[in-house]
Amino acid sequence: MASTSESMIPVVDFAKWTSGGSSRLQIAQDIVAACKKVGFVYIVNHPVPDHLVDEAFLWSRLFFDLPQEDKLKAPHPEGWAVHRGYSWPGLEKVSQAISTTNDQERAQQLREVPDIKESYDIGSDQNSSQPNQWIPDEVLPGFRDFMLRFYWECFVAGGEILRALAIGLELEDENYLLEKHSGHNNQLRLLNYPPVPAETLENDRAARCPAHTDWSSITLLFQDDCGGLEVQDVASPGKFVPATPIKNAIVMNVGDLLQRWSNDHLRSTSHRVTLPPLSDRFEGEQRMTRRRFSIPYFLAPDPDSVIACIPSCMGADEPAKYEPITQAGYNQMRASMQY
């Protein structure tokens, strides 16, 4: 297992996953070690074909380059219940806050800083409680077909990674985690961070994506070569280290639900998107940052599945820290702060 010295996020080569035997076990152990220590891992030679990832970025660019009135033909529905469709700059406010007064004050502060990004969320077409919000096909012919294909290709890769996690956690059944994921409750998100004067990000007058943790089981992230994603350094909280883009790698991270499921053995680490760290990050007098595209894919268990402590993550001297909860119950608890 290699790690880039700059970011300390380990790199795991998934190429030999299908060859079985000891390489499979090693890959599983390396991924789990990274998820325990950092909560983030780069996965190279993963199952999503590179040409599909390239194509996904092309479609994403075509989508975001549409006139605003076309994108607004598939608006994100109001409220927090449905997480699909197009969100325009400033709509989404990420918040970690849940219940205490302080947290709510913090949530309010975050609400006052607009997010300079656009997003488009896609799910399974069979998920009737989260109906997809498609733009009419004639606006961008082929977009819907490609995105649904990409959605399911990502689930194939995510499913293998869930198997690797189960093996690395020493569960007897490699499908232990995967079997709670039919795939219909996942979410594919296209993100476009438009150029913005560096100064507005530096002075906290706007954010690309404020620090947050993801909620679900795992996230697979594809990012372009712009840079700007940063991950909290677990050794010194408050310090963030860059998750420098690696060509064709998936940046995989653990979400809050999997942290809870694993009795905190696996770590859901805070991350954010800020100024690109590259030397060519600014252009012109206003120091405009480069435009950035990224595509996260969130895997979530099915809504009625009960998330109770993974057996290998507890023992006589280590009781389960959390009550069992359904995915839907957990989501509801978190979602009301999002919009």
Ligand SMILES: O=C(O)CCC(=O)C(=O)O
């Ligand atoms: O754009 C990125 O690289 C990260 C986005 C992210 O963390 C999220 O959408 O949860």
Ligand SMILES: [Fe+2]
């Ligand atoms: Fe995230």
